[in-house]
Amino acid sequence: MTGDIARIDGSTGGGRTFRYFDFMMAAFVTILLLSNVIGAGKVAVVNLPGIGPWPFGAGVLFFPVSYVLGDVLTEVYGYAHARRCIWAGFAAMLFLAFMSWVVVALPPAADWGNQAAYEAVFGQVPRIVFASIAAFWAGEFVNSFVLAKMKIWTQGRMLWTRTIGSTVFGEGVDSALFYPLAFLGATGWTTELVITVALTQWGIKTLWEAVLTPVTYGIVGFLKRREGVDVFDTDTDFSPFRIGAKGR
Incomplete structure (x- = not known):
């Protein structure tokens, strides 16, 4: 269905089979893994006019995009479908952490001299792994919940208010948990x-969301037209401890 958008109350999506949901889930999980593999371990630096060198975690380039995709998933497909993606990402991060530990712990061959470099890149401190996974889980669910509720309050208008507003809360919970833990x-x-x-x-990640607002509008508009639905979570069970894509 193209250009004919039907309002669906509840997260079942009216029993429809979505054309692009699987691609969005794959993109969501990919961004999460990228942010933890090639972003989390590097401290980069940028020269700011009038300030000079300013260090920052390279993961900030990747991780906020997961919140953009989380917003898109909740806005287009509803909370229950977004919840399914969050659990998929959670499982992927657990598997990544476990396999990183296994591969690093394997005894290296006698003539392979890159073990130290490999440990520096892929070796993970258990405390940081736990903090990352816990903060992601809580932050993403808060983000999705706030957006779904704000969509009802705004009657589907002013998308920017709920994408940025939900990120303020979601990234706030994420940062408040990750860094102390x-x-x-x-x-x-x-x-x-x-x-x-x-x-x-927290400020940088929220700013990223605001900067990417035009991109979010473009993706949301495209998906709603292609899928032919606009889901409102009016009768949704918001418990995070469910895997199914049905709202109740």
Whole structure:
């Protein structure tokens, strides 16, 4: 169905089979894995006019995109479908963490001299892994819940208010959990530094959401027209502890 958008109350999607949902789930999980593999371990630097070198975690380039995709999933397909994607991402992150530990722990061949470099890139501190997974899980569910509720309150108008508003809450929960769980009490991390970094990352991630608003509008508009639905979570069971894509 193209150009004929039907309002669906509840997260079942009216029993429809969606054409692009699987692609969106794949993109969501891919971004999560990228942010944890090639972004989380590197501290980059950018020269800011009048300030000078400013260090930042490279993962900030990837991870906020998962919130954009989470917003799109909830806006187009409803909370229950977004919940399914969050659990898929959660499982993928657990598997990534486990396999990274297994591969790093395997004894290297005697003539292979890259073990130290491999450990530096893929070796993961259990505390940070736990913090990352817990913060992602809680933050994404808060993000999806807030957006679904705001969509009802705004009657589907002013998409930007709920994409940015839900990110403020979702990324706020994510940062508030991750940095204390990962670094509070760790060597070199004072309480003040943990709070400062958490607030800085929260602000940057929220700003990313605002900057990407035109992209979000484009993706949401395309998917709603192609799928032919606009889901409102008026009768949805918002418990995060469900896997199915049905709202009740």
